[in-house]
Amino acid sequence: MSSEEHRQPPPPSPPGGAAPVRRVRLARLARQLSQDQLAEAAGITRQAVAGFEAGRFDPSLKVALRLARVLGVSVEELFGADSQPAQVPARLVEPAPTEPRGRPGARVQLVEVAGRRWAFPLGGDTTMSWGFGSATGRLAHGTSRAPSAVPAARAAMPGEAPSGSEMAVERPSPPDEAPSGSEVAVTVLGRPRPTVVVAGCDPALPLLAGPLAHHEPPVDLLWWPCSSGRALELVRAGTVHAAGAHLRDPAGSSYNTHQTRSVLGGTGAAVIGFASWAEGLALAPAQTGVVHTLADVARLGLRLVNREPGAEARAVLERERRRHGLALRRLAGWEVVLGGHFQIAAALSGGLADAGVTCEPAARAYGLGFLPLADEQFDLVVPRALLGTLEVRALLGALGSDELHGQLSAIDGYDPAACGTVLDSF
Numbered sequence: 001m002s003s004e005e006h007r008q009p010p011p012p013s014p015p016g017g018a019a020p021v022r023r024v025r026l027a028r029l030a031r032q033l034s035q036d037q038l039a040e041a042a043g044i045t046r047q048a049v050a051g052f053e054a055g056r057f058d059p060s061l062k063v064a065l066r067l068a069r070v071l072g073v074s075v076e077e078l079f080g081a082d083s084q085p086a087q088v089p090a091r092l093v094e095p096a097p098t099e100p101r102g103r104p105g106a107r108v109q110l111v112e113v114a115g116r117r118w119a120f121p122l123g124g125d126t127t128m129s130w131g132f133g134s135a136t137g138r139l140a141h142g143t144s145r146a147p148s149a150v151p152a153a154r155a156a157m158p159g160e161a162p163s164g165s166e167m168a169v170e171r172p173s174p175p176d177e178a179p180s181g182s183e184v185a186v187t188v189l190g191r192p193r194p195t196v197v198v199a200g201c202d203p204a205l206p207l208l209a210g211p212l213a214h215h216e217p218p219v220d221l222l223w224w225p226c227s228s229g230r231a232l233e234l235v236r237a238g239t240v241h242a243a244g245a246h247l248r249d250p251a252g253s254s255y256n257t258h259q260t261r262s263v264l265g266g267t268g269a270a271v272i273g274f275a276s277w278a279e280g281l282a283l284a285p286a287q288t289g290v291v292h293t294l295a296d297v298a299r300l301g302l303r304l305v306n307r308e309p310g311a312e313a314r315a316v317l318e319r320e321r322r323r324h325g326l327a328l329r330r331l332a333g334w335e336v337v338l339g340g341h342f343q344i345a346a347a348l349s350g351g352l353a354d355a356g357v358t359c360e361p362a363a364r365a366y367g368l369g370f371l372p373l374a375d376e377q378f379d380l381v382v383p384r385a386l387l388g389t390l391e392v393r394a395l396l397g398a399l400g401s402d403e404l405h406g407q408l409s410a411i412d413g414y415d416p417a418a419c420g421t422v423l424d425s426f
Contacts, residue, residue, distance in 0.1 A: 023078055025053045027071040042066040086188045087140050090119040091181060093224075093239055107135035109222050110186050111195045114386060118239050119186050120197075120224060136192045140185040195220040196391035199231035200244020201311065202378045203342050203362060204275060204414060207407045211398035219394040225340050229310025232263045235381055241391050244274065246312050246378040255377040257424050268384035270425045272399060273377070273418030275408055278360040279316050280372040284348045288369030291355060295324045297331065302354035304333035305347050313341070313357040316374050320357075361413035379423060396420070 028038050028049075035053075039046040044063055051057050052067075058079070059067060068075045090110060108119040122135055196212065196219055198205055209221040224231075224240060231243035249258035260271055283291050291297055294317075297304060307313040321331065328334050333353055338344050341362040347353045349366040363370040380399070386392045398404055399420035408416035 024049075024067070027073055027078060028053075031071055033070075038067070038070060041070045087185045088117065088137075088188060089183055090117040090137075090186045092139075092184045093118055093120045093234070094181065095121050104139055106139045108137045108139055108186060109135060109195075110137040110188065110192055111197050111222055112192075113197060113241055113391075114238055114389070116238060117186075118197075119184055120222060136190055137186040137188050140187050193218065193220050194390055194394075195222050196242070196395045197222045197224060197240040198242045198244060198380065198395070199224040199226050199234045199240045200242075200378070200380075201225060201227060201231075201313075201340055202244055202246075202274065202359070203340065204408060204411065205244060207404055208395070208398050210407065211401040211403045212394055214403075215394040215397060217390075219391055227308055227311035227314075232259065232381065235269075235383060236263050238383075241382065241386055241389070242395060243381040244378060245381055246279075246376040248312065248315070248374070256379045256381065260381050260424070261426060264381065264383060265426065268426055270382050270384065270387060271423045272380045272382065272396070273421040273423050274380050274399070274416075275419060276375065276377050276415040276417070277413050278370075278372040279313060279357060279374045279376045280360065280363075280370055281320075281355055282345060282348055282358045282363040282366075283369035283371070284351065284354045285368065287354050291369075292371065293324065294320045294326065294331075294355075297355045298324075298326050301332060303336075303352075304331050305336050305338055305344055305353035305356040306334055307344065307357065308337050308339060312376065313344070313359075317357045320373055359413070361411050364412045377418070379418075384425075 028035070031038075033041070035046050035049045039049045042049075042063065043066060048059070048063070052059055058064075061075075064075050064079055068078050071078065088110070090108075092108075107122045109122060111118050111120065119137065119139065121139075194217065196208075198208065198221065200223075205223045206221065208223075212219045212221050224234070226234070228243075228245035228247045231240070231245055232247075234240045235243035245256050245259065247256055247259045249255060251258075256271055260269055281291070281294060281297075287302065291300070291302070296302075304317075306317060321328075336353070338347060338356075341358045342365075344356040344358040345362040345366040345368060348356060348368055357373070359376065360370055360372065380395075382392055382395070387396075405416050405419055408414045408419060
C-alpha cells in the first residue's frame, strides 16, 4: 500500500467517534459497490478501502477527495468528525401524575411557544401514539432547581367539585429528578421544525398532523394528552398553543365558555369547535346487556376504572354516582385512575376492569358496550396573543380542511359539524 493512500493511525476515538468509519461503509453500500469496485474507481488498493472502513488508519487528503468523488458525497460528510450535540435551556413541563418525571437522559419533545422553550417529557402514555414517536431532545445532567412555573398541585377548575384526593402539596422529587417548571438543559436530537402544541384528551387530535404536514411551511404536531382542566392550566401558563376541553358550564346548558372566560378572561381567547361526541359508561363485552346503569355496577360488585381529577369523564361519573345515591365504598375501583379515553377502553377490553366512563368513539373502536350519559362538545381554546403566530395559523387552516373533516366523519361516534367554527371570542 503506498504512503499516498493513508496517514498514520488516528488516536483512539471517544465513544461514538466511529461515525466516519460507518459512513465510508454505508456510502459504499448505498452505491452498491464492493470494496474491490470502490478501490478500482478511486485508484487505490482493496486493502486500503478495508482499512478505512475498519478505522485502522485515515486516508490522505488526495485519497479522501477521490473516495468522496466516487461515492458522491463531500469529504466532510464522509470523514468529518461528529459534532457535539447542542445543549439549550428549556423549562420542564409537569407530566400527568401517572407518568414518569424528567430524569437526566430522559427523552423530551422540545417545543417553542411564544418565544419560550419548553421540554415535554416523553414517558408512559406520552411516549407513544401506540408506537414510539420521535423525540427532539434528551434531558442533560445537571438540571437546575428553579422554582416551578407550572404548578404540580392543581386547584379545582371553576364549577368543579373539590376532590378529597387533591391537596395543595407539591409532590417531592427524588434527587435525580427535575421538578416541574425547573430550568433544564436539553441535548438537541435532530432539527426541530415549527410545532404546534395542543393539550387535551380527545384521541382524534392526532388527526391534525395530516393537514398540518401539508401547510407551507410544514408544521409538526405535538399532542399532549391530559384532562380538560389541565389543558386550560397549560394554555394559561403559556406552555401550549391550544387547549382542548369539554367542560360543562355550571348551568349545564353549554360547554367550555364559562371555564375559558374564568381562566383566560384577562388575556382573551378564541374558542373554536373541534368535534362532538357522546360520553358514557363503557362496558366490558361480558357486561354488555347485563349492566344498564351505574347502580347495576354497584349491585353486581363490578370493577370500575376512573379518570384523573380535572377530567370531564370523572365529573360525568361523579354526577351519575350522586344521581343514584351511591356511596364510594360501593364502587370498587373508583380510585383506580387511567389517563385517557383509549386507556379506559383498553383496560375494559383486556379484562382489567368491567366499566368506566369514556367517549363513544373509543368504546366503539374497542368493540365495547356503551351507555350514553352526556353529549359532549370538544373545543380548542387559543389565547388571543397567539392567533397570529405561524403555528396557530397552520392549526386554524387544519381545522377548516376537508381532510380533517373527512377523517373525523369516518370514525364512528364523531360529529365534526362545528369543526373550525369560532364559537366564542373575547
